[in-house]
Amino acid sequence: MLKKINLSAVITVIVLIFLYLPIMAVVGLSFNTSSNSLIWKGFGFDWYKNIWSNEPIMSSFQRTIFVALVTTFFSLLIGTTISIGLNKMKAGGFLRTFSTAPAIVPDLVLAIGLLTTFSTISMSLNLSTVIISHTVFCTAFVVAIVLARIGLMDPSIEEASTDLGAGALKTLFKVTIPQLMPALIAGAVLSFTLSMDEFVIAFFTNGPETPTLPMVIYSMIRFGVTPEINVLGTLLLVISFVGVIFAQRIGKVADSI
Amino acid sequence: MVKSGGSKNSRHLGWAWASPGLIFLTLFAAIPVVSMLFMSVLTAGRFGGVTTPINFDNFSRATDPIFVQVILNSLVIASATAILSLLIGFPTALFISRLSRKWQIILIVAIILPYWTNFLVRTYAWLVLLNNEGIINKFLKNIGLIDKPIEMLYTPGAVIVGMTYLYLPLMILPIYAALEKVDKNLTEAAYDLGSSVWKSLRTISIPLAMPGILIGLIFVFVPSLGNFVVPELLGGGKTVMIGNLVRDQFLKARDWPFGATFALILTLILIVLISLQSYASKKANVNA
Numbered sequence: 001m002l003k004k005i006n007l008s009a010v011i012t013v014i015v016l017i018f019l020y021l022p023i024m025a026v027v028g029l030s031f032n033t034s035s036n037s038l039i040w041k042g043f044g045f046d047w048y049k050n051i052w053s054n055e056p057i058m059s060s061f062q063r064t065i066f067v068a069l070v071t072t073f074f075s076l077l078i079g080t081t082i083s084i085g086l087n088k089m090k091a092g093g094f095l096r097t098f099s100t101a102p103a104i105v106p107d108l109v110l111a112i113g114l115l116t117t118f119s120t121i122s123m124s125l126n127l128s129t130v131i132i133s134h135t136v137f138c139t140a141f142v143v144a145i146v147l148a149r150i151g152l153m154d155p156s157i158e159e160a161s162t163d164l165g166a167g168a169l170k171t172l173f174k175v176t177i178p179q180l181m182p183a184l185i186a187g188a189v190l191s192f193t194l195s196m197d198e199f200v201i202a203f204f205t206n207g208p209e210t211p212t213l214p215m216v217i218y219s220m221i222r223f224g225v226t227p228e229i230n231v232l233g234t235l236l237l238v239i240s241f242v243g244v245i246f247a248q249r250i251g252k253v254a255d256s257i
Numbered sequence: 258m259v260k261s262g263g264s265k266n267s268r269h270l271g272w273a274w275a276s277p278g279l280i281f282l283t284l285f286a287a288i289p290v291v292s293m294l295f296m297s298v299l300t301a302g303r304f305g306g307v308t309t310p311i312n313f314d315n316f317s318r319a320t321d322p323i324f325v326q327v328i329l330n331s332l333v334i335a336s337a338t339a340i341l342s343l344l345i346g347f348p349t350a351l352f353i354s355r356l357s358r359k360w361q362i363i364l365i366v367a368i369i370l371p372y373w374t375n376f377l378v379r380t381y382a383w384l385v386l387l388n389n390e391g392i393i394n395k396f397l398k399n400i401g402l403i404d405k406p407i408e409m410l411y412t413p414g415a416v417i418v419g420m421t422y423l424y425l426p427l428m429i430l431p432i433y434a435a436l437e438k439v440d441k442n443l444t445e446a447a448y449d450l451g452s453s454v455w456k457s458l459r460t461i462s463i464p465l466a467m468p469g470i471l472i473g474l475i476f477v478f479v480p481s482l483g484n485f486v487v488p489e490l491l492g493g494g495k496t497v498m499i500g501n502l503v504r505d506q507f508l509k510a511r512d513w514p515f516g517a518t519f520a521l522i523l524t525l526i527l528i529v530l531i532s533l534q535s536y537a538s539k540k541a542n543v544n545a
Contacts, residue, residue, distance in 0.1 A: 007348065008348035008349070008351050008352035009352055011345055011348040011349055011352070012348065012349045012352045012353065012364070014345070015345055015346075015349045015368075015425070015429075016364075016367060016368075018345075018422065018425075019367075019368065019371045019422070019425070020371065021386070022379065022382030022383055022385070022386055022422065023371060023374065023379070023382055025382060025385050025386055025392050026378065026381070026382045026385060029385065037385075038385070038388060038390045038391065039390075078277070078278040078281055078282075079278070081274050081275065081277065081278050082274075082275045082278035082279060082282075084271075084274045084275075085270075085271045085272065085273070085274030085275025085276070085278070085279075086271065086275055087271070088267050088268070088270050088271030088274060089267065089268045089270075089271025089272055089275070090268070090271075091271070091275075095275070095279070098279070098282065098287070099278075099279070099282060101286065101287075102282070102286045105286075105290060106479060106480070106482075106483040106523065106524070106527065107480075107483070108483045108485065108500055108503060108504075108520070108523070109290060109293070109294075109483070109520050109523065109524055110286070110289070110290060112293055112503060112507050112516065112517070112520060113286075113289030113290040113291075113292070113293035113294075114285065114289050115507065116289065116292070116293050116296065116513060116517075117285070117288065117289040117292070117293075132285055133285070135281075135285075136281075136282065136285045136286045139278065139281075139282065140282075140286075193373065197375045197376065199376070199377055199486070200485075200486070204507070204508075214375065214377055217375070217377045217378070217381075218377055218486070221377065221380075221381045221384065221490060222489075222490070224384065224388075225381075225384055225385055225388060229378075229381055230385075232378075233374075233375070233378035233381060233382070236374065236375045236378055237374050237378065240373040240374050240375070241370060241373070241374075243373070244366075244369075244370060244373050
């Protein structure tokens with residue numbers, strides 16, 4: 001027993017180093033003051049100050065946040081209405097698979113499918129096509145999460161609400177939505193994060209004038225290691241780490257309501 | 258379909274709720290993907306787009322040894338990534354599943370956390386490490402192991418390591434989920450009864466983890482096979498995968514039907530594998 005535990009413990013430690021060493025290297029180099037980021041010159045925040053005046057990065061960051069917010073709104077709306085509908089009609093496996101399929105289809109296949117569709121119907125590629133595309137695949141995740149939760153709901157509570165004279169709208173807002181709240185929050189956080197980090201679909205469905213942040217990062221790292229990416233990577237890392245912890249906290253609070 | 262309790266009225270109401278969303282998904286998911294896959298039998302237009310006549314030339318073009326080699330390369334690289342992830346992911350999941358509840362949660366969060374970081378940044382991190390002037394080469398030089406830097410970047414190995422790094426959490430999580438349900442006493446008992454370490458692993462842990470292992474293999478293989486970013490950034494264009502062919506046909510050559518042919522091949526490979534996985538998973542469940 002001891003031998004096995006030791007071997008798997010050693011591998012676990014190696015795996016943790018494997019997972020964190022690359023990230024730590026980027027974080028460490030982000031404090032390098034040298035403009036050749038692989039040669040250490042000294043510790044400082046020079047590149048952190050520079051990044052705020054980097055126009056392509058800052059404007060693409062704003063676009064990314066905008067796309068992620070609008071995508072979150074629509075995928076939450078569409079995903080929730082589909083889930084409520086499928087639950088009411090006691091839909092079978094086909095409609096469930098259909099609504100969650102965009103999460104399973106390889107992103108490259110979905111991306112070029114959307115590109116060809118947009119071109120065929122002569123829609124010019126810009127942020128609105130990115131938003132539509134992101135909404136498709138985020139909706140699939142929202143449906144997966146909300147359907148799982150809605151299945152656990154006791155339908156007699158909704159019935160009791162209607163029996164006691166509440167209208168359909170009142171039942172929706174006072175009974176159904178509060179019960180779904182943890183799933184809605186989880187769906188919103190997931191949609192926002194997925195959209196913000198998404199590269200492949202945005203790469204194919206966006207126009208050249210309005211790149212999102214991942215697209216700017218992609219074109220920068222094609223030219224190798226740069227100080228801007230070290231800083232940007234570190235900032236994104238902090239944002240996602242805080243986001244994950246925040247989502248877990250909110251999930252716990254919402255679950256206890 | 259379950260009909261109990263679903264009155265005709267609530268079915269109608271259900272359709273009213275779901276239809277707008279379902280129409281949206283039909284227009285922007287089902288139609289695009291299905292029509293794109295069928296595009297492989299059409300002819301490329303002069304300025305992008307597609308025209309008739311319907312023909313199967315693209316399939317014979319795709320059997321050119323150059324393209325067959327790319328498809329085989331992709332299968333080898335994606336398989337190597339899945340196997341490497343399994344080899345280091347299984348012991349990790351096994352170790353974590355044996356810990357106390359509190360430590361299980363801490364380590365699982367630690368494993369997932371990097372996965373939530375932008376995947377371009379995570380890929381980029383390997384540029385920093387594997388570069389000729391990168392951290393690993395500098396370290397090896399400083400301790401006197403090497404004089405000249407080892408060429409690590411822009412090799413198939415770099416692509417495999419990079420993709421393993423990206424998708425390893427997708428291997429560890431399902432295996433952990435399967436093992437976590439296992440009664441720890443079972444393996445202890447097997448050991449107490451004189452079963453050797455490897456025997457208890459082979460007869461108890463591995464069979465019980467099998468559904469998780471199969472899901473993990475699919476979770477790692479699927480995004481690896483269609484990847485075009487990692488081969489480009491870490492393979493330096495020397496390692497070409499199916500994803501690169503699809504990207505180039507759509508964006509550079511503007512030959513949509515030919516690009517769609519490779520997308521169709523990619524999709525078919527994945528459908529076959531997922532079917533195999535669900536078949537094997539059912540079998541594993543019966544045996545377990």
